[in-house]
Amino acid sequence: MVETVSLETAKEVIDAAEQRADEIDNPMVIxxxxxxxxxxxxxxxxxxxxASIDISRNKAYTAAALDMPTDExxxxxxxGESLYGLQNxxxxxxxxxxxxxxxxxxxxxxxxxGVSGGAVExxxxxxxxxxDRFDELSS
Numbered sequence: 548m549v550e551t552v553s554l555e556t557a558k559e560v561i562d563a564a565e566q567r568a569d570e571i572d573n574p575m576v577i578x579x580x581x582x583x584x585x586x587x588x589x590x591x592x593x594x595x596x597x598a599s600i601d602i603s604r605n606k607a608y609t610a611a612a613l614d615m616p617t618d619e620x621x622x623x624x625x626x627g628e629s630l631y632g633l634q635n636x637x638x639x640x641x642x643x644x645x646x647x648x649x650x651x652x653x654x655x656x657x658x659x660x661g662v663s664g665g666a667v668e669x670x671x672x673x674x675x676x677x678x679d680r681f682d683e684l685s686s
Contacts, residue, residue, distance in 0.1 A: 551581040552650060552658035556684055557588040560650070563680030564662060565592060567673045575664035575673050576603040582656050584608035592664070599663035605640045606647030606661030606670075612637070614656045618645030618671060646670030650681045 552560075557579035568575040574592035576599035581587055584607060591600060609617050620643040623630040634643045645667045650658040660681070662674040 550652065550655065550657045552579060552587055552681070554587060556681065557658070559684060560660060560677040560681050561588060561590045564660065564673050564677035565590065567676035568592060568662075568664070571665075571669060571672065573665040573669050573673075575662050575670070576600050577673070577677065578603040578607040578661040579650075579677075580604070580607035580611055580659045580661070582611055582658055584611035584659065587658065595664045602642065602663035603646070603661040606642045606663060606674075607659040608637075608640050608647075608661070609642045610647035610649045610661065611656060611659035612641075614649055616645070616649070617642050617647035617661075618667070620644075646674050648674050648678050650678065652685045 561577045564577045574594035576591045576595045578589040579587045624633045624643045634641045647661040649656040660677045662670045
């Protein structure tokens with residue numbers, strides 16, 4: 548059986564990310580998915596954009612599906628590069644900008660987090676708070 552993130556852990560990861568979003572005064576949608584990119588938990592803060600529901604979920608999906616942070620896809624998906632057009636695959640679920648991260652345990656991807664609602668740098672900052680909390684819980 549593939550190891551995954553429990554609902555309890557997902558809630559703690561979301562809480563940590565939400566706390567950071569509050570600190571920067573930017574409502575976000577925060578999603579935690581399993582290693583296959585399937586939803587474990589999602590939280591939409593009051594005032595977060597409706598569009599961010601799908602975007603955060605797709606960031607989590609992308610990070611899990613490709614075992615990498617979504618911000619690492621920006622350069623290889625530019626026109627003329629090897630992954631150009633990637634965002635048009637998987638029924639449009641691939642996200643090629645920051646805010647999605649795999650959650651790692653013992654070198655394996657066991658889940659992912661996706662955050663949307665601010666500028667890309669803000670999404671990444673908030674998601675990294677969730678990753679940090681996951682790492683604390685996993686050590």
